[in-house]
Amino acid sequence: MPKRTDLKRILVIGSGPIVIGQACEFDYSGTQACKALKAEGLEVVLVNSNPATIMTDPEIADRTYVEPLTSEILESIIAREKPDAILPTVGGQTALNLAVQLGELGILKKYRVELIGASLDAIKIAEDRLLFRDAMTEIGIATPNSRYVKSMTEAFDAIEPIGFPIIIRPSFTLGGVGGGIAYNIEEFREIAQRGLSLSPVHEVLLEESVIGWKEFELEVMRDRADNFVVICSIENVDPMGVHTGDSITVAPALTLTDREYQRMRDIARRIIRRVGVETGGSNIQFAINPDDGRIVVIEMNPRVSRSSALASKATGFPIAKIAAKLALGYTLDEIPNDITRLTPASFEPTIDYIVVKVPRWAFEKFPRADRTLTTQMKSVGEVMAIGRTFKEAFMKAFRSLELGRGNMLFAKSGGRINATANVEAEDDDSALQRSLAVPNDQRIWSLFRAFERGWALEEIHRLTKIDRWFLTQFQQLVELRTQAMLVGLRGISPDLMRSLKRAGFGDWQIGSMLGADEEAVRAARVEQGLKPAYKRIDTCAAEFESFTPYLYGTYEKECEADPTPRQKVVILGSGPNRIGQGIEFDYCCVHAAFALREDGFETVMINCNPETVSTDYDTVDRLYFEPLSFEDVAAIIAREQEGGGDVSIVVQYGGQTPLNLALPLQRAGIRILGTSPDSIDLAEDRERFSKLLWDLGIPQAPSGTATSPEEAREVALKIGFPLVVRPSYVLGGRAMAIVYDMAALDRYMMTAVQASPERPVLIDKFLEDAVELDVDAVADATGAVVIGGIMEHIEEAGIHSGDSSCVVPPYRVAARHVEQIRDYTRRIARALNVIGLMNTQFAIKEDTIYVLEVNPRASRTVPYLSKATGVPLAKVAARVMVGRTLAQLGLTEDLQVSGVFVKTPVFPFVRFPGVDTILGPEMKSTGEVMGGAQTFGSAFAKAQLAAGVKLPSHGAVFISVSNHDKPAVVQIARDLKGLGFELVATRGTANFLRAHGIDAEIVFKVNEGRPHVGDEILNHRIQLVINTPLGRESFFDDKFVRRTAMMQQVPCITTLTGAAAAVYAIRALNTEGLTVRSLQEYHADLALSHKP
């Protein structure tokens, strides 16, 4: 069936900011879809609030709206653009929910817009669990016994027919937020209550638990001729009960007979037909009873998903791209398979390797969070690894996680706990038992510990319910380790070394098991002639020739890398997403690839994150899906060098991951492009850097370094409190803290970090109440420096820059300060011989500009700034790194913006009950949004809205601030009053306001009596909370207020600068309203103003 000719203009909805459960896999899918639509000659209009995406690059769509993803904003865009159709299936749950809203509000009908990819009915059947269950019953497919309830009374009535344990799933929440598993009435009461309040429709599904059953997923596609294919089967190593996003998963399914597998396939086909997904991809989840093969369907997602991104990377079949084409009316047999070229997309990929995905959590950022894994996803990223066997893929995946010593699955010796490993001490067997029986982020380590202690496989199976086949694999890994430890590195036979390497053990890991260093293991291995071969991912298990160098390493006979003699640039990616190192770095890597490919280099990507655009085989000339460890990277470069061409490497784009490899790679003789690793190190080395600034005459806050508590005390005595303390060489403010006294400093030095002479703790004077700024610049080899933008933080210094809202251009910084910052930036860039990107953070306090830190590498703000200015900074810098000058690239002046652009972070607090929402020097946000407008107020309001914060236009504001903040809150309170708000305050704050002539109603603190402020929030009497931390004594009161506000979706602002900005925003909302504008229009303004 040929393409539909009635569709000309398509609106694609993106997935918004990166949050837990919805990450950059939707940038990967969305970008593919937009490109596919454009290639088919359609006009693509895109809306996505997330600027850190490739899909919002202005050339991906014809018009790009970086605007909040709400039905009101979408209506404005639809009214303006009049699209023929909306593609809602590549933007995650966010886009599907929006599509449903647009349908229910009659907006689709009003503007005569069609949904393609999935109809409203199909979405509803798949999303509404009741409708889904009925549909399944109708076609004779079993689902777990379940019941919907809308109140606690109904909930209690449902307990008996279902029986404990009961799974509680709130309706219409993302990634299962608010859900859980109740084993008893107490847990049931708590989780059901929470679920009811979190569900936007106040409804939860209570479901029979199939915990412990085997869990499978099928990624399927269907076209409008009813052709149906399974792209990939995925088996969860963690059985039912753990969200698939938190499970270790493997592709293909490994423990099903053909009969069981085909039965599942038959069911999947019937489901997609019944649900009515006419074109596109779906994900269907199944549970299978391991004792009798009984199969039930858990859920179906009528859209591309995290799993479909994984399936695409695992098989080489680009699901989102094909789905977009199917939505246009093509059938599968009309679309060629990119990889084999000669065969069509109407087939089922078959793979001759094993793929393992392992999640990465960020619990270290949320020490109070519950680490139990349930039906609500908690991980922030994942890695995928490919090997010829499960063991190899599994071990490579763990190497890819970059957990430092935590990569090590094994105890150091004889089953003893390795204190430095990322494992909580489990000295006694009962703790180990508990850790095996109750899924948690550390369970896999516990599992290895149990095998090391000689626990029987059956016992571990009984506790974990993990299939015996997987347990056998783990047991074999432990046995291999034991064999190696018995003989030591010297006694290791070529056969054993080969077995270890073929089972995926890294050189470093073998060394650490045997008490040798990585280099010695490598030498022994090379002597035995063992080096990796690279195999191609070709969708067809070598049945046909493949034309796409999409490769993975393994220890096999034949290597298919086939390197070319071209001049090539290897770009090191950023590994798994984590808080502090996320999509922004992948965005930069992708831009480096695009720019250098355009300029005729052969681009080679190394990365292990399946969610990203960088691991799309379309992005680069050659893709190696490999761990970013020295061993793996060096081996790939050596192989590429065998092709004969010059090989150089980009390390400054992938965040800390490649930077950690820069020096070792340079030592190994590999040419690093751009800023030298020594300069990067200089900027990181506190003493060398202080000297440089001193020589330049640029102020820096007093600082020092310490490798012991004693040294730290000395530094503190010299520079005085408050202090910012943090370890060196980390991103995202990991373990960063502000300390106000000696006791806190001691506590920090003793417990929070492990300092060493190579990695000292950095201690800086904390500049309280300073204004903080981020500057991104590009410098070339001639010493030319172009400043991409000066971004002013809304929140004051002390809050991690990644967690601060910021705005370009600055809105309250004096012009002379701006000029001085430009001057400092240029001089620092030149002094560091920066070639490429450089990010600098400044603080202004009492008319002095201090440099906080300099990072001569890609930064988190590069994508946002690129969107605001219309200049792709990462591309420019990549070209500069290979020798072009800024002048050659036409960049002779600092960049400008037309309008005002605000970046606002989004946080995962809602997923971690009990965790405070307060901001500090340790980064906690997972993603960001951008709001653009002509005024600061409007731009800030949009950014807030995009981040899910609905600022009120009227109502009551609760104010409770620390004594320190009281003077400054007066103006804010006055402004709010002027905007017509009622003020409610705690006694202290209210008295202070009254003393300044502002009337405020007094409300009880939580511990003062009832009704207290929490009650007032719950009773919807308060529409906005302004609450700055009050210090340790009232800590719990504060936290309760903030969490209550968050759960009730009442905006809660925790800084005064944030509150002041909110005043601007509310004023703008009340006077200007919100209008929409595409990036292309903003950028066109600039082009006009640049003309002489």
Place this chain on the structure above:
Amino acid sequence: MKAILALENGIWYEGEAAGAPGQTGGEVVFNTSMTGYQEILTDPSYAGQIVTMTAPEVGNYGVANADPESRGTQVAGFIVREESAIASNWRSQGTLRDYLVANNIVAISGIDTRALTRVLRSAGVMRGVIATGDADPSALIDRAQALPSMEGSDLVLGVTCERAFDWEPATSPQDEFAPTAVRRKRRNLRIAAYDYGMKWNILRRFNAYGCDVRVFPATAPASELLTAGPDGVFLSNGPGDPAVLSYAISSATHLIDADVPVFGICLGHQILSLAMGGDTYKLKFGHRGANHPVKELETGKVEITSQNHGFAVDPDSLPKDVKITHLNLYDGTVEGLRHTKQPVFCVQYHPEAAPGPHDADYLFNQFVEEMERRA
């Protein structure tokens, strides 16, 4: 124990013995299905062949008594990348290795099966030998070169049944995990089937559709099948070169003229083609897997099919009264034919799946309807 696989082109691989000790020779082929090794091991169409699984982890779910496709294993040898030490599945009755040893199948594991597949893909399938223990590779290469070629060999006589019998299903349709067949309301239809090496799932599917099947040896004359007045005649799958099966081709010629519904699968399809006047030829590396797209030309629908054949029908050789109904979307080869005047149709692929998708199950229904129209 060590094992070696040597190919006639001089390439050899060293790995581990994964089955019975000893030596075996045959045509080395590869199958890209990710599941169903037990069905493959027991498929008589693999007689004389050493099968390489491209999926690397094999044996994970063990073997089950309900899953064989014939009385026992049929392959000449077996090649896997990684053998599972255990069998993990609720239906499993033993490990793959025990099964191979019990059935005296020589197998090798631990070799670069992808490299081997690439050799077979580019040079074509070739003869090979697996030997366990210490063996001299060059002697094995000589042995491989001395093996008879698949072309021109009649392998059917080695796998067909000795005498006619009525199929008694050993398992209930429930065990098949297959789509429920639309049961006929009236009497059971009677099918006379030629066994050239028939997979049992064909019989199970006929049974599910309410048919009684009497199975005849490959050499039985057509008249013997037609004597009992069956509602339809079926020609099964089987191993080897169809062109040498003169007895089968001549029986098929009789059947085509007999005005009785005739359905053929795989080798049966090739025999019918030859009987209708077409030619067959050997494919470079054959089709063996569970993911081949086949287009039904009349409706334009694509089926994902189970395939296992090394020979194909030459489309240019077909007479006018034979219509091509199905084409392989990978390489455009003929996948299905229908006689325009007689009630005869056949497919190259395997609607009975086992292993593979059930997309083509409708063909059984089609045959049943054809028979019912006349019954």
